[in-house]
Amino acid sequence: MSKGTRIGKCKLCLETKELNFEHIPPRSAFNKDTKYYILDQTELYKKAKEYTFENLKPKSRKEQGGIGEFSFCFDCNGFLGSNYVRTYKKFSHMAMSIIQSNDKKVKAFQLNISEINLLKFLKQITAIFIASNNHSFTESYPELLDFVRNEKSTELSDRFRFYMYLNNEGQNRNGHIHFTNLYGTVCEFTYSPFGFVLSIDNPKRIMQLSEITNFKHYENIKMLDKLPIILNKYPTYYPFPLDYRTEKELNDS
Ligand SMILES: [Zn+2]
Numbered sequence: 001m002s003k004g005t006r007i008g009k010c011k012l013c014l015e016t017k018e019l020n021f022e023h024i025p026p027r028s029a030f031n032k033d034t035k036y037y038i039l040d041q042t043e044l045y046k047k048a049k050e051y052t053f054e055n056l057k058p059k060s061r062k063e064q065g066g067i068g069e070f071s072f073c074f075d076c077n078g079f080l081g082s083n084y085v086r087t088y089k090k091f092s093h094m095a096m097s098i099i100q101s102n103d104k105k106v107k108a109f110q111l112n113i114s115e116i117n118l119l120k121f122l123k124q125i126t127a128i129f130i131a132s133n134n135h136s137f138t139e140s141y142p143e144l145l146d147f148v149r150n151e152k153s154t155e156l157s158d159r160f161r162f163y164m165y166l167n168n169e170g171q172n173r174n175g176h177i178h179f180t181n182l183y184g185t186v187c188e189f190t191y192s193p194f195g196f197v198l199s200i201d202n203p204k205r206i207m208q209l210s211e212i213t214n215f216k217h218y219e220n221i222k223m224l225d226k227l228p229i230i231l232n233k234y235p236t237y238y239p240f241p242l243d244y245r246t247e248k249e250l251n252d253s
Helices: 041-046 048-053 074-100 118-132 135-140 142-149 213-221 247-252
Strands: 006-009 016-019 108-112 160-166 173-180 184-191 194-200 228-232
Touching: 016 074, 041 048, 048 247, 074 108, 074 118, 118 135, 118 142, 118 160, 118 173, 118 184, 118 194, 118 213, 135 142, 160 213, 160 228
Parallel strands: none
Antiparallel strands: 006 016, 108 228, 160 194, 173 184, 184 194
């Protein structure tokens, strides 16, 4: 189902143009026919338990045809499509099949990612954070724009650190920027099979997640035959950033 187009300012080239409905994550990464509700965040925070475990139904109408926003113009959409999206799709299908072919109780997986162009993958993740946030985000952090727009660039300052995990249980997380007391400034995006965290200006490593900031140096490591990565699998029941409590932990508290 097409959602049409809209006139607005593109979040990537910053020109005012006709905007496409951008699937976030890409349509080919299990986001084709997703049905979902758009919920007010404050409402969701207040009633996290009711929505998650007590069958409270949102009053808003059910949306369908994949999650996304009118973020990018046709040219920028095409640019991402031809440069980064296939890599993201490949990795997400690999991760999904590993999760699904194992017992639900398995909490960590080792994946061989030597076939994945990790620089492209990191740029697609960055594009997801840009698409999910409003314009003030890249006005504050213009470096992220340059990193995505220039497909060859491996330059990104150390103030930006990326992390990932696997996910197939709980709710999606929308990638919006949050200022937290424990982790400083973070954006978290979760859509099965992946969760990503972008941490800004926090010199401390987030220990429970696998850091993937070094994916930007892919050109230096791509010769390796085997490139193993260990990813934890976390549930995301509540909408709070970096909250990975299990269903049991939440219901016992
Ligand atoms: Zn554009």
